[in-house]
Amino acid sequence: MSADGSRLPGSPDFSxxxxxxAYLPAQPREGQAGGPLSGLRFSVKDLYGVEGWPLTASTRAPVPAPGNSVLVRRLLELGASAVGKTHLHEIALGITGMNGYGGTEHPTLPGHSPGGSSSGAAVSVALAGEKGGQVDFALGTDTGGSIRVPAAWCGVAGFKPSKDHPDYSLAGVLPLSPTCDHAGPLARDVTTLARVHTALTGRQLEAQAWSGLRVGLWLPEGWTDRPVREAVEAFAARLEGVGANLSPAVLPEMLDAYTPIVLSEAAQVHREALRQDDPGFTPFTLGLLRQGAALAAAEVDAAHARRADHRELLDALWSRFDVLLAPxxxxxxxxxxxxxxxxxxxxxxxRRAVLRLTAPFSLLGVPALALPTQAEYVGVQLVMARGQDDRLLGLGLALEMGGIT
Structure with missing residues (x-):
């Protein structure tokens, strides 16, 4: 992309x-013919290393080279074609989509944020079908909500798998926080997410019945505005309409653990750049990285201890609930x-208002599925215990087939 972000290399007609x-080659990287994902096109968040393609992490600061992405290579082997790379919130340390190249704007609401950090990923999916070679699905990452937030604000679906899921490799992805990082896809519908997941895992997904499921509604009083609260309550009512049993769930804000862990690990990832007085990060990003670098080891250790306490609280909920529903x-x-x-x-x-809703489930590594609601650009998330990825996507498929989402 040019310095002012106005042109994309190799495609002068692209709007x-x-x-x-962030980068669009003259021709897509074609997937292998005959694979289960043949005919699908995907975008790649500019944290993934792709041979022959530049990697900037949407910053003007120098960043480490992560090598080539195992997940991108796997998707190409399965038949999907990679169109290009999308912008993100600078180095993935944020939830709005701002970066060193001017930031990304909402796909249909001029002047509004698409969410982040997988901002370009969500936009490339939301605009699919428009002129300009958009995509069927997008690769994003999620450290504290970076798939789910832009999915919710752009009206699409996003899936964050369990931490260390063997089929969503982070090898060849520039990290932000190894403790909390996840790789995952965004798409216009759960059907496409399920197709990608099935191809990666080799396991066919089936719609899962909601009848009799114990659903914990995590909707802390005062944590949303009225339109979001009403959208979540309406979604909950529709779950009851398909046989789910809902009752309130309680979890604390977990930023006391999340923030020190992520900032300290991000500062370590970018330690070489931080040796410079002005490495090229935007002031907000640089401030967060400097804050992380200043944390004492004891502060970080205490955050990990709090994380362990939070994990016990979440694990206890799974004895009462099969799935959580939250904004x-x-x-x-x-x-x-x-x-x-x-x-x-x-x-x-x-930043705090958003992250306290989404960060717990990245911090603790459980799978989460973001779905649109009937309220425009307001999404919910469904969360299950670690390892329940297939079942979670199956529940999403059932809702989509029943017209709930």
Whole structure:
């Protein structure tokens, strides 16, 4: 991409007003013919190493080279074709989509954020079918909500698998936080997510019945605005309509563990750049990295101990519930540059308002599926115990087939 983000190499007719694309080669990287994903096109978040393609992590600072992505290679072997690389919130350390190249804009709401950090990934999926070679699915990453937040705000679906899922390799992906990082796809529908998952795992997914399932509704009072609360409550009512049994679930805010872990690990990943007085990060990103670098080992150890306590709380819930239902975002898409969320419980910094809803499930490594609701650009997340990935996607398929999403 040129310095001002106005052109994409190899495709002068490509229109990218949302600044979603970081790199577009003259021709897609074609998948192997005859594979189960043949005919599908995908975009690659610019944290994944792809041979012959540049990697910037949407920053003007130098970043480590992660090598070539095992997951991208696998998808190509399965027949999908890689169109190009998408922008992200700078080095994946954020939830709005801002970066060193001007940031990405919402696909249909000018002046609004698409969410992040997989901002370009969500936009490339949401605009699929439009002129310009958009995609059937996108590869994103999720460290604290970076698949689920943009999926929710762009009206698409996103899947964060269990931590260390063998079929969603992070090898060849520039890390942010090895403790919390996950790789996963976004698509316009669960059917496409399921097709990708089936191809990767070799296991056919089937729709799962909701009748009799114990659903924990995690909707902390005051953590969302009214439209989001009402959208989640309406989604819950539809689950009851297909036979699920709902009751309230309680979990604490987990940013006391999440933030020190992620910032300290991000600072370690980018330690060479941080040796410079002005490495090229935007001021907000640089401030967070410097904050992480300043954390004492004892502070980080204490955060890991709190993480273990939080894991015990979540594990205890699985004796009472089969699945959790929660908002994926606290408000509809904010304006670009907006840094405060107006919630029913009062104003709160946007970053905290978002992350306290999504970060627990990356921190603790359990699978989560973001789904749109009948309220425009408001998504929910379904969460299950670690290892329940196939069943979770099967439940999403059932809702899609029944017209719930």
């Amino acid at each position: 990218d007003p949302q600044r979603a694309w 994926a975002v606290p408000t509809p898409p904010p304006l670009i540059g907006q840094d405060t969320a107006e919630l029913e419980g009062g104003p709160l910094p946007l």
